Structures are given as structure tokens and as C-alpha cells.
Amino acid sequence: MTIPLRLGLAGLGTVGIGVVKIVQAHAELIARRAGRPVEIVAVSASSRKKNRSADISAYAWEDDPVALARRGDVDVLVELIGGENGPAKALVETALANGKDVVTANKAMLARHGQTLAEAAEAAGRALRFEAAVAGGIPVIKALAEGLAGNAIRRVMGVMNGTCNYILTRMESTGLPYETVFEEARQLGYLEADPSLDVDGIDAGHKLSLLAAIAFGCQVDFDAVHLEGIGAVSIDDIRLARDMGYAIKLLGVAQMTGRGLEQRMTPCLVPEAHPLAQLQGGTNMVVIEGDAVGQIVLRGAGAGEGPTASAVMGDVIDIARGLRLPVFGQPAAGLVAAPPAAVSAAAPWYLRMTLIDKPGALARIATALGDSGISIDRMRQYGHEGAHAPVLIVTHKASSDDIRHALERFEDTGVLVGAPVALRIEDV
Numbered sequence: 066m067t068i069p070l071r072l073g074l075a076g077l078g079t080v081g082i083g084v085v086k087i088v089q090a091h092a093e094l095i096a097r098r099a100g101r102p103v104e105i106v107a108v109s110a111s112s113r114k115k116n117r118s119a120d121i122s123a124y125a126w127e128d129d130p131v132a133l134a135r136r137g138d139v140d141v142l143v144e145l146i147g148g149e150n151g152p153a154k155a156l157v158e159t160a161l162a163n164g165k166d167v168v169t170a171n172k173a174m175l176a177r178h179g180q181t182l183a184e185a186a187e188a189a190g191r192a193l194r195f196e197a198a199v200a201g202g203i204p205v206i207k208a209l210a211e212g213l214a215g216n217a218i219r220r221v222m223g224v225m226n227g228t229c230n231y232i233l234t235r236m237e238s239t240g241l242p243y244e245t246v247f248e249e250a251r252q253l254g255y256l257e258a259d260p261s262l263d264v265d266g267i268d269a270g271h272k273l274s275l276l277a278a279i280a281f282g283c284q285v286d287f288d289a290v291h292l293e294g295i296g297a298v299s300i301d302d303i304r305l306a307r308d309m310g311y312a313i314k315l316l317g318v319a320q321m322t323g324r325g326l327e328q329r330m331t332p333c334l335v336p337e338a339h340p341l342a343q344l345q346g347g348t349n350m351v352v353i354e355g356d357a358v359g360q361i362v363l364r365g366a367g368a369g370e371g372p373t374a375s376a377v378m379g380d381v382i383d384i385a386r387g388l389r390l391p392v393f394g395q396p397a398a399g400l401v402a403a404p405p406a407a408v409s410a411a412a413p414w415y416l417r418m419t420l421i422d423k424p425g426a427l428a429r430i431a432t433a434l435g436d437s438g439i440s441i442d443r444m445r446q447y448g449h450e451g452a453h454a455p456v457l458i459v460t461h462k463a464s465s466d467d468i469r470h471a472l473e474r475f476e477d478t479g480v481l482v483g484a485p486v487a488l489r490i491e492d493v
């Protein structure tokens with residue numbers, strides 16, 4: 066008789082209930098694949114009485130989730146409470162201290178405390194797995210840490226917040242402004258309780274910092290992620306970028322450069338022929354570039370009951386199989402802090418501005434660009450009536466410092482109406 070792997074499940078929200086459903090629906094299939102049964106023995110959530118779409122009556126109940134981590138009949142603690150600190154962190158620390166393996170979907174906690182928790186797990190000889198923390202149902206941690214382990218990773222990119230992708234693609238398809246689509250997303254229940262986690266790029270930045278640690282063998286450094294949200298992306302820019310052959314995405318990029326580790330989560334233009342540009346709605350996409358494999362594109366649901374529970378169960382089944390891997394793909398004690406790159410790699414830029422329509426206006430802008438060392442690739446002035454001319458410029462490669470310098474020079478030209486928009490064009 067094989068010994069079952071016994072789970073303590075903390076958190077019975079969307080993902081927790083998804084895990085219950087998979088364990089119940091696929092008991093036999095999981096036992097065959099894992100080589101032993103996987104059972105839930107105890108659960109904890111904020112309310113016992115809440116109506117749930119799965120039957121949890123067979124499981125022991127703990128009011129205090131930390132009690133799950135101390136139970137003698139729990140082998141693996143599944144943490145699905147969320148939050149950077151508070152009960153989730155206490156729970157994970159207690160579980161590791163009590164000899165339990167841990168599976169979590171908590172990106173915020175790992176982005177902040179991943180190094181300490183990984184060291185604690187590895188010192189205790191326990192697993193700490195987090196596939197569900199990044200890009201929901203896409204097995205991207207497994208791809209990076211296992212399937213691509215023979216590659217030097219050049220770059221990791223991705224659209225890793227489905228809500229932002231929903232908002233941007235919905236703005237484009239309806240022509241509605243950001244504020245209206247944001248409200249629509251709120252009513253559909255897409256936004257986190259604190260929407261700034263989504264729209265300011267924080268949630269996606271957490272995910273990027275975890276992927277960067279695995280890809281480049283360094284300590285997680287969320288504070289070094291350059292974050293810009295989507296709140297300033299206008300329907301005009303979405304339309305004009307498309308007119309120039311690009312889509313605007315909240316794109317995460319991590320790459321190791323000669324100047325250090327570059328991590329940014331910002332609205333970027335991507336060429337419309339690339340799969341990233343074609344990503345619609347709440348879907349996620351992660352693009353990984355390795356020296357041997359080339360470019361890999363992974364696409365799938367980044368959130369939701371089934372997809373995120375699927376990722377949790379992949380980790381649980383690996384633990385049941387006895388698979389042990391370092392938390393970030395190599396022993397945590399040996400991970401070093403990578404110096405953050407102060408300046409991002411040069412790229413072409415999209416510049417949109419409105420000029421006073423008078424002789425020499427465009428020449429002044431071209432001079433300001435030239436004086437900043439920036440060369441123009443393409444330029445378009447749109448038909449207009451009245452005294453103001455909308456102008457779009459796509460530059461050749463320029464550093465963000467050069468662009469900043471040019472924008473400062475624009476202010477001195479006396480021909481600008483309002484603030485110009487500058488968005489990076491990612492070379493994908």
C-alpha cells in the first residue's frame with residue numbers, strides 16, 4: 066500500500082477551490098502519475114460557512130491557517146492566501162520550520178522574501194514551489210528551471226498581467242478610453258482588491274522578478290524592477306501605434322547586460338507580426354530566449370480557477386514523485402545580488418507630439434533630436450484643421466537617457482503643445 070501525500074490547504078478562494086476540484090475529480094489519474102495518492106486532510110479559510118462550489122466537509126478545519134503548518138498529518142502546506150506579509154508568510158515559515166514542503170501561488174511574498182524563504186527551505190531540506198505565482202496556468206517556472214536548464218538565457222519577456230492586457234485590447238477594439246474600460250474590468254471582477262497591483266504593473270513586476278532570478282541565477286530583486294503602469298496609455302496612442310505597425314502592451318523584460326541586470330515592466334510597442342502583439346484579452350504570454358534553443362513562446366490563461374489550480378497541482382505532483390529542485394533553479398545560498406542596470410539597452414522609440422503649425426516647427430524638433438544623438442527612422446504628420454499639427458516619429462535605436470535629454474530639449478523649442486509621449490519599441 067503506497068503512502069498518500071497529505072495536503073493542508075490554506076485559502077479557499079478561487080484557486081483553493083480549484084485545487085479541491087482537481088484533487089477530487091482526478092484522484093485516480095493523479096495517483097497513477099505521482100505513484101501515490103494525493104489527499105487533502107485539512108483546510109483553512111476566513112469563513113467556514115461560506116457557500117462554496119466544492120464539498121469540503123470531509124476535511125478537518127482550522128480557524129487559524131498557521132495551525133495547518135503544525136499538524137502532524139500534513140506533508141505539504143499549500144498556501145493560497147496571498148499577501149506579501151501577514152498570515153501567508155508566517156504560515157510558510159512555520160510550515161518549513163515544521164518539516165513540511167510548501168506550494169504557493171504568492172508572487173508578492175516571494176518577490177519580497179523569496180531569497181530568505183528559499184534559504185530556509187533548502188536549509189530544512191524541504192521543497193518550496195511556486196509555479197502558480199507566475200503566469201497562472203503556463204508552466205513557465207518548469208520551462209525555465211528544467212526544460213531550458215542547458216541554455217544561457219539571453220532575455221525573458223512577457224505579458225504577465227491579464228487584466229492590463231484585457232484593458233489595452235478592449236480599448237483598441239471599442240475605442241473606449243482607459244477610465245471607461247478600467248471601470249468595466251472592475252465590474253467584471255478582473256481587478257485585484259487593490260487595482261494598483263494590476264494597472265501600475267506591480268503584480269506583473271513581481272512575476273518578472275521571480276523569472277529573472279531563475280533565468281539569470283541571481284537573488285530576487287523586485288525593488289530593481291522599473292515599473293510604469295498603463296494609466297497613461299491613451300486610445301490615441303493605441304490607434305496611432307497600430308497605424309505605424311505596432312501594438313502597445315504592458316511588457317516585462319529582463320536581461321543581463323554588461324551594465325547589470327535590466328528589469329522593466331512598462332508599456333512598450335511590439336511589432337504587430339509578433340505573437341506578443343496578437344495576444345488578446347486576459348491571456349498571458351511569456352517569451353524566453355536561450356542561446357541554444359532560440360526563442361520559445363508560451364501562451365495561456367494567466368489567472369482563474371482551473372489554470373492556477375493546474376499549476377499548483379503540477380508542483381504538488383512533483384513533490385509526491387519525490388522530485389527535489391533548488392527553489393530558484395540553483396542553491397539559494399549561492400545566489401548573488403545582481404547589480405541593477407542603471408540605463409536600459411538602446412531601442413527604437415515612438416514619439417508622439419502636437420506642434421504649433423508654423424514654419425520651422427518640425428525642424429526645431431528634428432534639431433533637438435539630432436542634438437541628443439537621436440536619428441529619425443520614420444515620421445508622419447497627420448492631416449489636421451486649425452493651428453496644431455499631430456506628429457509621430459519613430460527613432461532609430463536610442464538610450465532612455467538620450468530620449469530623456471531630447472524631451473527636455475523639446476520644451477525649449479517653443480513649438481510644442483502639451484506633453485509629448487515617448488514609448489519604447491521592444492525588439493522582439
Ligand code: HSE
Nearest residue numbers: 225226227228367368
Ligand atoms: N491580477 C492578475 C492578472 C492575476 O490580471 O493577471 C493574478 O496575478
